[in-house]
Amino acid sequence: MLNKDMKILIVDDFSTMRRIIKNLLRDLGFNNTAEADDGKTALPQLQTGKFDFLITDWNMPGMTGLDLLKAVRSDAKLAKLPVLMVTAEAKRDQIVEAANAGINGYIVKPFNAVTLKEKIDKIFERLEANA
Amino acid sequence: MARRSPRKKTEESPLLLAARDLLARVEAGDEPGTARALEQLTQLRGDTLFEELGKLTRQLHEALNSFRSDARLMDIAAREMPDAKDRLSYVISMTEDAAHRTLTAVEGRIPVVGDLQRRAADLHGRWTHFRQRRMDLDTFRGLSEELDGFLLHTGREMERTHAELTEVLMAQEFQDLTGQILRRVIALVQEVEAHLVDLVRLSGQRREEPAPAPVDPTAPTGPAVPGRDEAGVVSGQDDVDDLLSSLGF
Numbered sequence: 001m002l003n004k005d006m007k008i009l010i011v012d013d014f015s016t017m018r019r020i021i022k023n024l025l026r027d028l029g030f031n032n033t034a035e036a037d038d039g040k041t042a043l044p045q046l047q048t049g050k051f052d053f054l055i056t057d058w059n060m061p062g063m064t065g066l067d068l069l070k071a072v073r074s075d076a077k078l079a080k081l082p083v084l085m086v087t088a089e090a091k092r093d094q095i096v097e098a099a100n101a102g103i104n105g106y107i108v109k110p111f112n113a114v115t116l117k118e119k120i121d122k123i124f125e126r127l128e129a130n131a
Numbered sequence: 132m133a134r135r136s137p138r139k140k141t142e143e144s145p146l147l148l149a150a151r152d153l154l155a156r157v158e159a160g161d162e163p164g165t166a167r168a169l170e171q172l173t174q175l176r177g178d179t180l181f182e183e184l185g186k187l188t189r190q191l192h193e194a195l196n197s198f199r200s201d202a203r204l205m206d207i208a209a210r211e212m213p214d215a216k217d218r219l220s221y222v223i224s225m226t227e228d229a230a231h232r233t234l235t236a237v238e239g240r241i242p243v244v245g246d247l248q249r250r251a252a253d254l255h256g257r258w259t260h261f262r263q264r265r266m267d268l269d270t271f272r273g274l275s276e277e278l279d280g281f282l283l284h285t286g287r288e289m290e291r292t293h294a295e296l297t298e299v300l301m302a303q304e305f306q307d308l309t310g311q312i313l314r315r316v317i318a319l320v321q322e323v324e325a326h327l328v329d330l331v332r333l334s335g336q337r338r339e340e341p342a343p344a345p346v347d348p349t350a351p352t353g354p355a356v357p358g359r360d361e362a363g364v365v366s367g368q369d370d371v372d373d374l375l376s377s378l379g380f
Contacts (some may be wrong), residue, residue, distance in 0.1 A: 016230035023238060048249075059351035071330035090364045093370055097349040099378050108371050109354070115368055 002124050004029040006052035011035070011068065012040040012086075014061040017109075021055060021086065024113050028120070039063025043071055048077055053120075058087035058098070066101060073102045082123050086111065146188045168171045197333045208324055222309045229305040236295040236302075241340055243288050250281055 001025055008025060010033055012018045019036045034051075036042035038060040038088065054072065056065040063071075065085055072078045084105040086100055093108055104126075105119040153168035257274050260266050266274070355364045365371050 014227075016227060016234065019231070019234045019238075021328060023234070023241075027241075051157060059353055065349060066349075087351075089351050090355050090371075091349070091352075092363050092365060094349045094351075095365065095374055096378065099380065106371055106375060108365065108368055113367065 002048065002121065003052070005032055006030070006033045007034070007050055008053045008055060009034050009036060009042060009045060009051045011037070011039065011056040011060070011065065013057065017057065021116075026103060027113065030119055039065060039068030039071070042068055046072065046081070047075070047120050049077060051081065054081055054083045055086055056083065058085060058089045058094075066098060069098070069101050069103060078098050084119055084123060086116075133152055138206045146172070149175055149219050149269070193333050197330060200329045204323070204330070207319070207326075211319055216310045216318050218316055222312055225305045229302045232302040233299050234363050240292055243292065247285060247288060251285075254278060254281055 001039050008030055012021070012035075015037070018037075020039045022033050022035070022119075025031075026094045027108045034045065038044055040063040041053075041064070042056070045051070054068075056068055057095050058065040060066075065087065069083055069085070072081055072083060083102070084107065085103050086107045086109060088109040089095075098106055107115055107119055149168060149172045153165065153368060156164035156168050254274070254277065257266075258278075261271055263273060352360070355361070365374065
C-alpha cells in the first residue's frame, strides 16, 4: 500500500511548476512535500535523510536534474531513493541517458494529473515487488 | 568587337590585336582603314577607363552600405539588445505573475468546492431518509436548520468562487501583452540577421569555415518546438513509456 505520509522533495527552477506539482500531489493525498529550485539546493536537503521520494526537473541552472540524479545514485545513503524526472527534455538519447543514470520514472512536460498518478503508482509497485 | 569581355591570358588582348591591325593598315597605306583602326583603339582605352570607374563606384557603394550596416548594428548592440533583454525578462515575470495569480485562485477554491461537495452528499443522504419518512420530528428540525445554513453558505461561497474565476480569467491577459513584446523581439532578431548577412556578403572573401563546436547530444535544450526540433524527439508520454519498456522498465 502506498504510504501517503511519505516525504517528497519537488525540484524545479520555476516556482509555478513546483506549485502545480505540489497541488497535484495534494490531490493524490500526498501532503508532506518540500521544494528546492535546483540540484545544488536540493542535494543538502536530501542528505538530511528525511525524504522518501524525489521529483525533479532536468534543465535547471546551477545543477541539472541529471547531475542531481547521478549525485543521489553515487551517495551510499541516498542510492536507493526513488527518483521521478518531470521534464520538457524529450530526445530519445536523453531518455536513454536518464535511464542509464538510474531514473525510476520519466514524465515529459506538458503532462497531466493522471500520468503523474500512474507513474508514482508504478514506481512504488515495482519497488514493493523487488523488496 | 566584344565590349569589356573578360580576357584570358591565353588569348591575345584586344588592345594588342587593334595595334597590330593599325600597324598593318598604315603599312598598307589603307587610309580609311587606318582611321577606323585608330578610332577602335581610342574606344578600347575609353572602355578600360569606364571599367575602372565602374569598379570604384561599386566599391564606394558597398563601403557606404557596410557603413550603414555597421552603424545600425552598433545602434542595435548599444540600445536595442539591452532593451530586448529587459523586454524578455518582463515576459518571464508577466507569465510567472499570471501563473501565480491563477494558482492562488485555484488553490483557494479547491478545498471549498471539496467541502461543499461532501456536505451536499451528507445532506442528500439525510434528506432521502426524510423523504422515505424514516425521520422523527426533532431530527428533521436539526436537518432543516442545517439545510438552511448550507444553502446560505453555498450562496456566499459561489459568489466568492465567481470572483476567483474572474481573477483566473483576467490573469490570462498576459498572453496578449507578452505576444506583442515577443513579436517585437522577433522583428529585431530578424533585422540583426539581415545586417549580419549583408556584412558577411560585403566582406567578400570567403573565410575558412570554422569547425562546428562539439555538441553534447544529451545536454538539456528545453521544450522541443514543433516543426523545429523533431529529430530524435519522442512524440509524447506513450512514446517515452514504450522507449523505457524497451530498456527493461
